[in-house]
Amino acid sequence: MNILWDFDGTLFDTYPAFTAVMYELLNGSVPKDMIHKELKISFTHAANYFDLTNEDVNNFKNKEISLSPDNKKPFPFVEDILKFANLNVIMTHKPRNEVVTILEYYNWHHYFQEIVAGDDGFPRKPNPASYQYLHSKYNLHLAIGDRLLDILPANEIGLKTCLFQNDEKGADFYINTYADFFDVVNL
CATH class of the missing domain: 1.10.150 (DNA polymerase; domain 1)
Structure with missing residues (x-):
């Protein structure tokens, strides 16, 4: 995945x-x-x-x-999913240096094939340009976010979507804790 x-x-x-x-x-x-x-x-x-x-x-x-x-701690059990996945990428509005600082602090940088950050020149979500770029490069299967804004571009390009700690309509899957991920998300 x-x-x-x-x-x-x-x-x-x-x-x-x-x-x-x-x-x-x-x-x-x-x-x-x-x-x-x-x-x-x-x-x-x-x-x-x-x-x-x-x-x-x-x-x-x-x-x-x-x-x-x-x-700014990682959510419990999210690392289990990062380890399980074949490939992980990040799309965030946060500046790259802040993302890298946090990933390096937790020694998580190695889990991610690529990061598209807020200062990389892509339009902001919900514009799908950054998602299209990452999907064409990595053949993505799922997008996970905590806001509808995070999954709208994924829906637009045909990816399955998962909302975390958010029950707004529009996602394929919903989880409140990553401990439930493998029970809920089945691709």
């Missing part, structure tokens, strides 16, 4: 760290669960929703980048 992975919220549990940084930026004026909900839609959405200035956005990014990868 050849798998395309999203990064934040799919491979790594980064949203608690993002939420803590945004909570600090907003001086504790907004409950963390509300921040988390808006960030899960997208960072751009949350920045607009909370009326962040360009300076606020830059402060957020600088604080988030400076956090140790220890604050």
Whole structure:
């Protein structure tokens, strides 16, 4: 099985760290669960929703980048799937250097044949260009993400899709924990 992975919220549990940084930026004026909900839609959405200035956005990014990868742990059991797969690739909006830093911290870089990062010049999801590129190169079978935004391009190019910790309509498979992956996803 050849798998395309999203990064934040799919491979790594980064949203608690993002939420803590945004909570600090907003001086504790907004409950963390509300921040988390808006960030899960997208960072751009949350920045607009909370009326962040360009300076606020830059402060957020600088604080988030400076956090140790220890604050951005991989989800339990995801490594079992990485080991099982014939091939894994990543498509993320996150800048390459941040992705590589986290992968190297956990010694996971070797699991991935290729990374398409946010600074590689592809249009942002849900545009399917990056997915088409990876699929034509690696003959992918499945795309896994935590947001509908992650699976829309996969649906468009004919890949099977799996939503992680999200029950929005549109995926072929749904899992809340990677311990259930092999029971739920059968290709």
